[in-house]
Amino acid sequence: MTGPDDVVLDALEPDDLDGHTIDELADYLDAGMQPPDASIDDSAACQNALAALVRLRRSSMGSLDAAAEHEAPADESWIGGVLANISLEARAGRDVPLRPVAPTERPVMTEGAIRSLVRTAGDVVPGVVIARCSLEGDVTELDAPVRVLVELAVRSGVPIHAVAEQVRSAVAGVLAEQTDLVVAAVDVRVRDLLHEQPDADRTPHHDDEEDRA
Amino acid sequence: MQHQPLADLDDAVLAGRSSDGDVRAFEVLIRRYTPLLRAYARRTLGSTDELDDVVQETFITAWNRLDALDDGARVKSWLMRILSRKCIDRIRARHVHDDVTELEVAAPDDGAPDRVAEARSREEAVETALAELPDAQRRCWVMKEVLEYRYEDIAAELDLPVSTVRGLLSRARKNMIRLMEAWR
Secondary structure, eight states: OOOTTHHHHTOOSGGGTTTOOHHHHHHHHHTTTOSOOHHHHTOHHHHHHHHHHHHHHHHHHHHHHHHHHTSOOOOHHHHHHHHHHSOGGGGOOOEEEOOOSSTTOOOEEEHHHHHHHHHHHHHTSTTEEEEEEEEESOTTSTTOEEEEEEEEEEETTSOHHHHHHHHHHHHHHHHHHHOOOEEEEEEEEEEEEEOOOOHHHHTTOOTTHHHHO | OOOOOOTTSOHHHHHHHHHTTOHHHHHHHHHHHHHHHHHHHHHHHOSOTTHHHHHHHHHHHHHHTGGGOSOGGGHHHHHHHHHHHHHHHHHHHHOSSOGGGOOOOOOOOTTHHHHHHTOSSHHHHHHHHHHHSOHHHHHHHHHHHTSOOOHHHHHHHHTOOHHHHHHHHHHHHHHHHHHHHHHO
């Protein structure tokens, strides 16, 4: 009934672990078993206990993922409720002035709205998804020069230089057309490579399909 | 207007876009991690009608604090840590006697090994064994082994001395090893 692993595991006191406590062994594991301790490394009892700790750690992690699979997918109306409760202002950033048409006007556009323009312009380029966009410089000052940094994720197999150039010109175009920013440069940085996801992860995602229309 | 499908994008891209104010990207993160967060909350709070609320609060706090997330690829563990704090707050609010700091010396009851032994997988066995632990031990165990907190982090979150956390984890460790023996 007992296998070779079972010998020490029910006995977790130092007498059973060649003088070590189970907690010392857990700390040793946490430290990546460094620096090496021969009194642990050479002890069969300690090695068995360490193996049990490793199994336990792995299955503790795995058990939450397994439990998540038993949870129902997020309810649509609940998701709607969450989204209704988040504040767009929290992510709006700075107010960026537009050139007034009349002296009494003080039109502004939020940094968040400008980032949204940039995303929409860049996402149109095939094989590219905009990961982040930041405006560097004093955007709250009309006519102050601004550098635009656009970070991209590019699907594998897409020619990087060509799409980066397309994004740069699309972004520069939309900013010239719809804002009064004085754009000193649009820097494009490819940050991620997007790999095709395994099929199992794609099939249930009908929810975003409707956004494509 | 043509939109890119976002559902298959990785966490780093989605977190970046969310931080820039893209609600659609954030919605994908909500869909992706709600079951995991609910499972975590259920493990910490039990099956109560608070689960929806505490997960919702987690996402709202996360949205407001996306600037503080340095590495978008770590959004999953970051969300779990936010959730963990919210769960602890709820546990504190439930009891006049602060259950978070209660020092239990209780152990799983005699029937616990049999219940663990019935599990059909190692993961299910761990889930069952965890449920048999006294609350304070389970809480520390999950923070240590699932959230990968250090002893000092757990002590700070629970407002306990590090020595107490070590003691709780020591008991949790022995209980878990013994309970899991029943399953093998």
